[in-house]
Amino acid sequence: EAGVTQFPSHSVIEKGQTVTLRCDPISGHDNLYWYRRVMGKEIKFLLHFVKESKQDESGMPNNRFLAERTGGTYSTLKVQPAELEDSGVYFCASSQEGRGPYGYTFGSGTRLTVV
Amino acid sequence: RKEVEQDPGPFNVPEGATVAFNCTYSNSASQSFFWYRQDCRKEPKLLMSVYSSGNEDGRFTAQLNRASQYISLLIRDSKLSDSATYLCVVNEGYSSASKIIFGSGTRLSIRP
Numbered sequence: 001e002a003g004v005t006q007f008p009s010h011s012v013i014e015k016g017q018t019v020t021l022r023c024d025p026i027s028g029h030d031n032l033y034w035y036r037r038v039m040g041k042e043i044k045f046l047l048h049f050v051k052e053s054k055q056d057e058s059g060m061p062n063n064r065f066l067a068e069r070t071g072g073t074y075s076t077l078k079v080q081p082a083e084l085e086d087s088g089v090y091f092c093a094s095s096q097e098g099r100g101p102y103g104y105t106f107g108s109g110t111r112l113t114v115v
Numbered sequence: 116r117k118e119v120e121q122d123p124g125p126f127n128v129p130e131g132a133t134v135a136f137n138c139t140y141s142n143s144a145s146q147s148f149f150w151y152r153q154d155c156r157k158e159p160k161l162l163m164s165v166y167s168s169g170n171e172d173g174r175f176t177a178q179l180n181r182a183s184q185y186i187s188l189l190i191r192d193s194k195l196s197d198s199a200t201y202l203c204v205v206n207e208g209y210s211s212a213s214k215i216i217f218g219s220g221t222r223l224s225i226r227p
Contacts, residue, residue: 033214042119042219043159043202056214091158102147104215106158 002026004107006092012113018080021110025074025094031055032075033095033104034067038088046090049075050097082114116141119218121203127224132193136221138186138203148179150188151202153220159202162188190223198225 005024013019025032034046046065047057051072060067064083069075079086090110095103121138128134140148148165163170165177165186176189186203203218 035217042117043217045214045216048214059214102164104161106160108158111156 004094004105006107006110010111016081021077021090023075023092029094030097031095033093035091036088084114087114118216119203119205121218121221125222133191136188140184140205145205145207147206148186149204151204153200193225195225
């Protein structure tokens with residue numbers, strides 16, 4: 001079974017530019033989550049999709065961040081315009097319906113550096 | 116106050132030693148608890164769930180004290196491969212609708 005795939009693995013962009021991160025969950029996993037870890041801090045929740053619907057987006061830092069999951073398959077997280085404080089590692093995780101936290105699988109993350 | 120607090124370490128112990136990590140959480144309504152392991156520049160991976168009765172998986176033992184809102188992880192006969200960051204994770208519910216809260220992690224380094 002393929003795991004959770006994230007692309008790109010690394011991205012270096014200039015302040016003010018736009019970056020789009022992609023996450024392909026495990027096939028059949030309805031739940032998709034985005035988390036991020038900024039330097040020196042703990043991993044923090046950003047949002048949760050159930051299929052194509054946003055279940056909880058309480059962790060999104062501001063309106064420069066836009067997440068989508070068209071068709072309930074892969075998800076994108078766009079940052080526009082990027083700021084220096086957006087640098088960090090963005091993790092995606094997926095789980096089956098009903099499994100919740102007991103069945104989380106994380107992707108290997110996208111390391112974003114804004115310069 | 117952080118929702119999940121851990122001693123950041125680092126813990127530097129010799130191979131074969133026993134080491135224990137602790138974690139406290141602030142939300143008394145939290146329902147499910149986990150230890151994750153994260154290797155350098157890798158994703159977090161579930162190590163084990165934590166149950167009120169305590170549970171063991173090989174050399175690893177996890178304990179939960181709901182009254183004190185305290186979670187522990189004990190590693191016996193530590194191996195070099197146990198070197199990693201250990202993340203205490205708390206979930207406010209059992210369902211997939213509730214998000215998980217991470218502690219900042221405790222770094223463990225096992226020396227030969």
